[in-house]
Amino acid sequence: MSTQTFAPVVTPALRLAGVSKVYGSGDGQVHALRNVSIELRRGTFTAVMGPSGSGKSTFLHCAAGLDQPTSGQVWLGDAELSKMKETQLTVLRRERIGFVFQAYNLLSSLTVLQNITLPLRLAGKRVDRGLLDQVVRSVGLADRMNRLPSELSGGQQQRVAIARALITRPDAVFADEPTGALDTRTARQVLELLRHVVTDMGQTVLMVTHDPVAASYADSVVFLADGQLAGEMRRPTPERIAAQMTHLGEPDLV
Ligand SMILES: Nc1ncnc2c1ncn2[C@@H]1O[C@H](COP(=O)(O)OP(=O)(O)OP(=O)(O)O)[C@@H](O)[C@H]1O
Numbered sequence: 001m002s003t004q005t006f007a008p009v010v011t012p013a014l015r016l017a018g019v020s021k022v023y024g025s026g027d028g029q030v031h032a033l034r035n036v037s038i039e040l041r042r043g044t045f046t047a048v049m050g051p052s053g054s055g056k057s058t059f060l061h062c063a064a065g066l067d068q069p070t071s072g073q074v075w076l077g078d079a080e081l082s083k084m085k086e087t088q089l090t091v092l093r094r095e096r097i098g099f100v101f102q103a104y105n106l107l108s109s110l111t112v113l114q115n116i117t118l119p120l121r122l123a124g125k126r127v128d129r130g131l132l133d134q135v136v137r138s139v140g141l142a143d144r145m146n147r148l149p150s151e152l153s154g155g156q157q158q159r160v161a162i163a164r165a166l167i168t169r170p171d172a173v174f175a176d177e178p179t180g181a182l183d184t185r186t187a188r189q190v191l192e193l194l195r196h197v198v199t200d201m202g203q204t205v206l207m208v209t210h211d212p213v214a215a216s217y218a219d220s221v222v223f224l225a226d227g228q229l230a231g232e233m234r235r236p237t238p239e240r241i242a243a244q245m246t247h248l249g250e251p252d253l254v
Pocket residue numbers: 023024030031032050051052053054055056057058059
């Protein structure tokens with residue numbers, strides 16, 4: 001009898017296959033993404049960089065089910081987003097994806113605790129006390145739970161947004177310029193938190209950024225140029241990222 005061993009098949013957290021996105025029609029057509037294929041393993045931190053207009057936001061929107069590609073497929077785990085109707089996508093985004101934006105998007109009339117647990121309430125799910133405690137401890141806000149967002153600093157508000165993104169145990173967290181509105185020191189704390197979320201909590205994070213220092217916190221950086229993948233850098237450093245960006249046509253980043 002022959003024995004065969006198979007490598008375990010691990011579904012990636014996110015997979016894009018031949019994704020293209022065209023805006024407009026006729027002479028006004030813009031090819032924002034051209035045949036992009038990529039896989040993100042679970043528990044990894046990936047930064048997306050590229051010159052202005054290279055397609056970073058379009059990539060994030062297609063990957064997170066905020067927009068549908070013109071052609072190609074997108075999978076979040078085993079769910080094919082590119083086949084879903086808007087109502088299904090709304091549920092998937094709420095229950096399986098965490099979002100962190102530059103403008104924290106907290107509800108001003110809700111406390112920190114109510115903001116963090118809002119996605120669960122919207123989904124009609126119970127709050128898992130153990131996870132809530134872990135998330136609140138991780139983001140360092142245990143003594144601020146009953147405050148309103150307006151009583152917090154920008155960095156603290158972004159940490160509330162990160163806690164809210166984690167509370168559903170999403171398949172992936174998508175961050176769009178999460179440190180864009182923060183000073184250097186506060187930005188570093190938020191980036192260290194995202195790093196911790198990946199290394200110690202096993203989350204998968206995809207972050208769009210213009211900042212080579214922010215991107216250097218990731219495991220790898222994916223570069224876009226003119227809507228196409230233009231390389232990947234593992235174990236990135238700010239200097240190597242800036243050099244690559246200059247090569248792609250973005251002047252003087254550091
Ligand atoms: N809704 C839209 N309608 C038409 N064209 C669009 C739309 N959204 C984006 N584009 C175009 O698609 C291309 C890619 O845009 P995208 O916003 O994805 O780039 P980006 O890399 O995120 O840019 P930036 O760094 O400046 O934010 C650009 O040429 C942009 O003008």
